Structures are given as C-alpha cells and as structure tokens.
Amino acid sequence: MTIAFKPDETFRGDFRYANSPAAILRFPFPFDQDSYMYGINMEPHTRSQKGGGQMGGAFAVAFDVDEHYVAECAERAAVLAADPGRCQVLPHMIEAEWDTLELIMESLSADYPEHFVLERQGNDWTWTNRPLGLHQRFRFGDVSSLPHGPFEYITRQAQGDFTLQDQRDGTLYMDGGIATTQADWSLSFDLGMTFHEWHGPVPLAHQKGVFERALSYLMRVRYGHPARRLNWTMTVHPRLDTSPENYPVWGPDRTTLTADNIGETLHLRVELQTFYRLPRSNGLLFGIRAYLASIDELARVPKWGRRLHRVLRDLHPEIGAYKGTDRFRALAVAHLARVDDGAPTSPGIQPDIQSLPA
Amino acid sequence: MMDQPVLALCVAASEALSPTLRRLTLVAADGGRLPPAAAGAHVTLTLSVAGHARPLKNSYTLVSADPERGYTLIVRRTNPSRGGSQHIHEALTVGDGLEASVPHNLFALHSQAKKVLLIGGGIGITPLLAFVAALRARGGRFELHQICSAEEQDTFAALIGAQPGETVHLHAGRASFDAAAVLGAQPLGTHVYSCGPAALMDAIERQAAALGWPASHVHREDFGAAGGEPFTLTIGSSGARIAVAADQTMLEALEAAGIDAGSLCRGGACGVCAVPVRAGELEHRDHYLSAQERQSGGLVMPCVSRARGDSLVLDI
Numbered sequence: 001m002t003i004a005f006k007p008d009e010t011f012r013g014d015f016r017y018a019n020s021p022a023a024i025l026r027f028p029f030p031f032d033q034d035s036y037m038y039g040i041n042m043e044p045h046t047r048s049q050k051g052g053g054q055m056g057g058a059f060a061v062a063f064d065v066d067e068h069y070v071a072e073c074a075e076r077a078a079v080l081a082a083d084p085g086r087c088q089v090l091p092h093m094i095e096a097e098w099d100t101l102e103l104i105m106e107s108l109s110a111d112y113p114e115h116f117v118l119e120r121q122g123n124d125w126t127w128t129n130r131p132l133g134l135h136q137r138f139r140f141g142d143v144s145s146l147p148h149g150p151f152e153y154i155t156r157q158a159q160g161d162f163t164l165q166d167q168r169d170g171t172l173y174m175d176g177g178i179a180t181t182q183a184d185w186s187l188s189f190d191l192g193m194t195f196h197e198w199h200g201p202v203p204l205a206h207q208k209g210v211f212e213r214a215l216s217y218l219m220r221v222r223y224g225h226p227a228r229r230l231n232w233t234m235t236v237h238p239r240l241d242t243s244p245e246n247y248p249v250w251g252p253d254r255t256t257l258t259a260d261n262i263g264e265t266l267h268l269r270v271e272l273q274t275f276y277r278l279p280r281s282n283g284l285l286f287g288i289r290a291y292l293a294s295i296d297e298l299a300r301v302p303k304w305g306r307r308l309h310r311v312l313r314d315l316h317p318e319i320g321a322y323k324g325t326d327r328f329r330a331l332a333v334a335h336l337a338r339v340d341d342g343a344p345t346s347p348g349i350q351p352d353i354q355s356l357p358a
Numbered sequence: 359m360m361d362q363p364v365l366a367l368c369v370a371a372s373e374a375l376s377p378t379l380r381r382l383t384l385v386a387a388d389g390g391r392l393p394p395a396a397a398g399a400h401v402t403l404t405l406s407v408a409g410h411a412r413p414l415k416n417s418y419t420l421v422s423a424d425p426e427r428g429y430t431l432i433v434r435r436t437n438p439s440r441g442g443s444q445h446i447h448e449a450l451t452v453g454d455g456l457e458a459s460v461p462h463n464l465f466a467l468h469s470q471a472k473k474v475l476l477i478g479g480g481i482g483i484t485p486l487l488a489f490v491a492a493l494r495a496r497g498g499r500f501e502l503h504q505i506c507s508a509e510e511q512d513t514f515a516a517l518i519g520a521q522p523g524e525t526v527h528l529h530a531g532r533a534s535f536d537a538a539a540v541l542g543a544q545p546l547g548t549h550v551y552s553c554g555p556a557a558l559m560d561a562i563e564r565q566a567a568a569l570g571w572p573a574s575h576v577h578r579e580d581f582g583a584a585g586g587e588p589f590t591l592t593i594g595s596s597g598a599r600i601a602v603a604a605d606q607t608m609l610e611a612l613e614a615a616g617i618d619a620g621s622l623c624r625g626g627a628c629g630v631c632a633v634p635v636r637a638g639e640l641e642h643r644d645h646y647l648s649a650q651e652r653q654s655g656g657l658v659m660p661c662v663s664r665a666r667g668d669s670l671v672l673d674i
Contacts, residue, residue: 092469095396102394120391122426168468169574175469220629224394224460282466316655 160289472547472600
C-alpha cells in the first residue's frame with residue numbers, strides 16, 4: 001500500500017491541510033443513521049471494508065497510517081517540545097509501555113511492510129521507520145537503549161492519542177497517556193482517574209447506564225480480540241491540538257465563523273477509538289485517533305452531506321452544548337441545508353460511491 | 359494483532375515431576391514467536407483424546423510464558439480423569455501438535471499491592487509459580503503458603519525454589535495450615551491470591567471477610583468444579599434432548615451435540631458462555647452472575663454449573 005505523504009501540512013498557524021479525494025472516501029464517517037444519541041457502539045476491531053473507499057478505509061488495519069502521517073508526527077513533536085507534560089506514564093505501567101511498543105511495531109510492520117520493518121533476535125530489536133527516516137537498534141526491556149520511554153518513543157511515531165489503563169478494583173484507571181491531538185480533555189487533569197471519574201462531565205450517558213455497560217465490556221476485552229468505536233465533535237480549522245491547556249489559543253476561533261467561511265473552516269472531528277488488552281501487563285491500551293475533514297469536503301459525498309445536515313439539525317441540545325457547538329451550529333445547519341435534497345439515506349456509514357462527483 | 363488465530367503449538371518437552379505431575383513445554387508449531395502473557399494467565403488446550411468423539415478443551419494456567427522459549431504448564435493426572443489429563447500424561451509426546459487459545463488472564467496481580475500473600479492447595483500452585491517469578495522480577499514483597507500431601511512436599515519445594523530472605527511455607531495437609539493466623543498477621547495493603555480446591559478458597563474468603571479485609575484485596579482462581587449427578591438437557595427451540603454425564607460439563611455436552619455455545623475461560627469467570635434457562639432448578643458454580651441473577655434463574659454458565667435435579671430446559 002503506497003501512501004503519498006504530505007509532509008508540509010500544518011495544523012496551526014496557516015493551516016495547510018486538506019484531504020485528497022481518496023482520503024475523503026475513506027474517512028470514518030461516524031453517523032450510521034440520520035440522527036445521533038449516545039449508546040454502546042463498541043464492536044470487535046476486525047479487519048473490515050466497512051469504512052468504504054478503495055483501501056478498505058480506516059478499519060482495514062490495526063493502526064491506520066494515512067497521507068497526514070508525517071505531518072501529524074511533526075505536529076506531535078512540536079507540542080511535546082513546548083509542553084512535555086502531554087506525555088505522562090505512572091511508574092507501575094512500565095510493562096504496559098513495552099506492551100504498547102511491541103503492539104504498535106508488530107502491527108505497523110505487518111500492515112505496512114514497505115514503510116516499517118521490525119527485526120528481532122531475542123531481546124535485540126531493530127526498528128526501521130522509513131517515512132520518518134528512523135533506524136533504531138535497542139534492547140527490549142532496557143529503557144536506557146531508547147531516546148524516550150518506550151511508550152513515548154513509539155507513540156511519537158503513531159497518529160492519534162493513546163492512554164494506558166490499569167485494571168484493578170473492578171474499574172479502569174488512566175495511569176498513562178500521550179495527548180497532543182485531543183478534543184478538549186487534559187491528560188494532566190485525568191491522570192490517575194477511574195473510568196467513571198474521567199467521563200464525569202459527559203451529559204445524558206451516565207443516566208442511560210452507558211458507562212456501566214461500556215466499562216463491563218472494556219474490562220472483558222481479551223488479548224488478540226481488540227474492540228473499537230467512533231466518537232465525534234466539531235473543530236474550527238484543522239487544528240489537532242484542541243487541549244484545555246491551549247484553550248486561549250483556539251477557543252476564540254469559534255467566534256470567527258461566518259456563512260462565507262464555515263464550509264471550509266468548520267471540521268468534523270472523528271475519533272476512531274480502539275481498545276487493546278496488553279499481554280504482559282494485563283493493562284488496556286486506548287487509541288484515540290483523530291480524523292479531520294471540513295464539512296464541505298464531507299459534503300462531496302452526497303449521502304454524508306444530507307446526513308450531517310440532519311444530525312446537526314436534530315441534535316439533542318445538551319449534546320450540542322457539551323460538544324461546544326452552540327455558537328455555530330445554526331450556521332452549519334443552514335450551510336448544509338443546501339446539500340440536503342430530502343432524499344432518503346442508506347443505513348450504515350459507507351459513502352455509497354466509488355469516486356467523488358466532479 | 360487483529361483477527362488473532364488459534365495458536366498452533368507443538369510439544370517441545372514433557373517431563374514427569376512426580377507420579378501424578380507432568381510439566382509440558384509448548385512452542386509455536388512453525389517455530390515463530392508466541393504471544394507473551396502476564397502471570398496468572400491461562401490457555402485452553404484442544405486435546406484429541408482417544409475414545410472421545412470431539413476434542414476436549416481443558417484450561418491450564420501458564421507457569422511461564424516466553425515468546426521464544428515457549429509456554430510451560432504443569433498438569434496433574436486426575437482420578438477419575440475426564441480424559442484430558444490422562445491424555446497429557448500417557449499419550450501426548452514430544453513433537454505432537456495441538457491447538458490452544460491465546461492467553462487470557464482473569465487472575466492478574468494488583469499493581470498497587472503493598473504485599474502479596476499467595477496460598478496454594480495442591481496443583482493450585484501453578485499460578486503461584488508465575489506470580490513468584492513476576493514478583494521476584496519486580497522486587498515485590500510476597501509470602502507463600504503451599505498445602506500439599508507430605509509425599510509431595512519435596513516436589514513442590516523444588517518448584518518454588520525459595521531464595522534467601524523469602525517467606526515460603528509448605529504445609530503437609532490442610533490441617534497444618536491456620537488461615538486465620540496467616541491472614542491475621544498481614545500488614546494493611548496486602549492482597550491475597552488463593553488457588554486450589556474450592557473448599558480452601560472459600561475458607562480463605564470467609565476468613566478474610568471475618569477479619570475485615572476489603573473484598574477488592576481477595577482474589578481466587580477457580581478451575582471449575584466439573585462433575586456431579588448426570589442429568590438431561592432439553593433444547594427449548596428444537597426439543598432435542600442431550601444427556602450430561604456425571605464426569606462431563608453442560609458445555610461439553612452441548613459441544614458434543616454439535617451446539618457451539620461460545621466459550622472462553624471455561625471456569626465460570628468470564629461470562630461468555632452464559633445461556634438462558636427456560637425451566638429447571640440450577641446449581642450455580644460460577645463467579646460471574648450476581649446474586650440477583652442467580653435468584654431469578656434466567657441464566658446459567660454451562661462451563662461449570664449444573665442442574666439440581668434430573669432435567670434442565672435451555673432457552674436456545
């Protein structure tokens with residue numbers, strides 16, 4: 001699978017970012033029907049064509065690498081240089097760090113052999129990352145043989161945020177993570193919290209028992225049988241780092257949207273969340289991979305334009321407020337109304353087309 | 359790591375530790391790497407046993423799990439054997455192939471334990487051996503009590519290989535182990551892990567509760583108490599009748615009849631094989647269903663539980 005990387009993309013400042021037609025078609029569109037409500041939407045993370053598009057979409061591999069990979073890794077490095085606290089792992093999670101390194105290296109080298117190579121002789125490992133130009137020999141289990149801790153080392157080379165959960169006392173504790181592409185949550189704040197604590201601010205879902213059942217399901221995720229779900233919010237500009245720490249930088253963006261610029265400036269932000277049981281530590285790795293596409297890019301898929309209009313139009317006000325859409329939702333709905341001819345949409349998230357209309 | 363297949367293994371070594379204990383070393387049949395596993399994990403082996411129409415599936419704790427050197431486990435020949443342990447002792451030889459599930463862990467060490475108290479009964483020593491290795495590697499504080507028959511003391515002592523400064527006690531027979539004294543002497547923050555006969559683990563749980571231990575600090579493994587009085591299963595949808603023999607679990611009887619109930623731990627802990635019940639009295643032996651769910655009688659875990667009476671109607 002050859003990927004045409006776009007190393008000059010930026011996620012701040014001048015926002016040099018766009019999705020190719022292929023990237024639009026493989027976008028993990030999160031709405032499988034014309035309305036949205038919280039529910040248990042977790043499923044086995046098996047290889048699937050469900051994401052649509054020529055390459056099987058974002059569900060075709062364990063950890064998806066796309067055209068934004070090189071630029072996203074550079075963005076992560078920049079955020080960590082300015083704020084090293086975006087990666088923190090508690091000391092008792094060291095085995096989970098090595099588990100994560102092994103899982104991501106095994107997966108990337110198996111799924112993208114032309115880009116990533118892992119060679120192992122006992123505990124002497126050699127890792128080659130061609131897109132980033134890295135060649136690293138190290139000793140598995142020996143922290144001093146890597147330039148960063150094992151978790152930070154490998155997640156600097158992966159798209160999306162990750163958290164490490166320790167399973168104990170009948171719940172999950174967020175005892176580590178890296179967060180540079182997050183939708184307004186803080187690792188420094190959440191570190192050490194239980195599953196119910198860090199989900200405390202979410203409206204409606206607690207009362208529906210969603211988190212009780214989700215926690216039960218997650219605690220039973222088995223090694224070799226990962227799970228996934230999609231989550232979403234909306235972000236002004238293709239900005240990956242919408243952290244609470246940087247709210248003064250991006251918060252005011254919400255006041256800049258107009259009828260003229262909203263189509264290309266407002267982005268649907270989709271999180272492909274994956275859940276992996278880690279074998280040595282018995283911990284649970286969460287992958288929280290952010291995909292960004294402007295609402296005009298998504299509307300090039302007729303089904304998605306219609307559906308996004310209907311979902312936003314009918315969104316429960318509490319969910320709309322929690323996702324930070326109050327200032328611009330009416331403007332977005334008015335913009336998308338132009339592409340909604342009222343035609344019925346097919347069930348499921350697939351785009352229903354093989355190529356974008358001219 | 360998605361779509362993880364069943365592991366194809368091959369017997370690399372099989373050695374008798376005593377007349378009733380045998381240690382197996384299993385490696386990947388293709389010479390490749392095996393998944394690593396945390397202490398406390400088990401695998402389910404698929405054993406093709408002579409005289410059984412369908413393969414038996416037996417779960418065994420991993421005593422050690424190294425991706426390159428392989429998995430080791432210790433199997434006791436049970437009497438009467440359902441066929442699995444006898445097969446491992448008498449038929450399985452070096453070079454034989456067999457399938458296994460990927461490792462699964464329902465008995466993991468607690469990361470915040472200030473001290474770990476390990477209590478084993480008989481073959482229940484197997485996860486404790488994995489715990490001891492893990493605790494030695496991380497410098498964790500532990501105390502081990504192993505109960506066994508007098509003639510097996512030397513075998514178990516050799517397996518543990520106590521190092522200077524470690525607190526390891528072998529007790530010849532249950533009567534020489536004083537659970538109240540051992541539990542009562544532990545510092546705050548201790549987690550107890552017990553593995554062995556259900557009666558032993560029940561006694562540890564009762565004693566810990568009586569001493570005021572938080573339930574979250576008390577852990578047990580259960581291999582499932584198979585066997586009991588024979589009874590007849592009726593499949594609600596088809597009316598088909600399936601005999602469950604005295605030395606057979608309900609899950610094995612369903613599988614032998616060609617019904618794939620889906621299963622995982624086969625020890626009453628994971629909940630995967632739960633099936634709805636239409637009629638019949640139940641003897642719940644699992645550790646998954648809540649007290650309320652047990653009382654309502656709507657679900658049963660066929661891997662360990664049985665009918666209390668001569669018939670049971672499943673709603674499948």
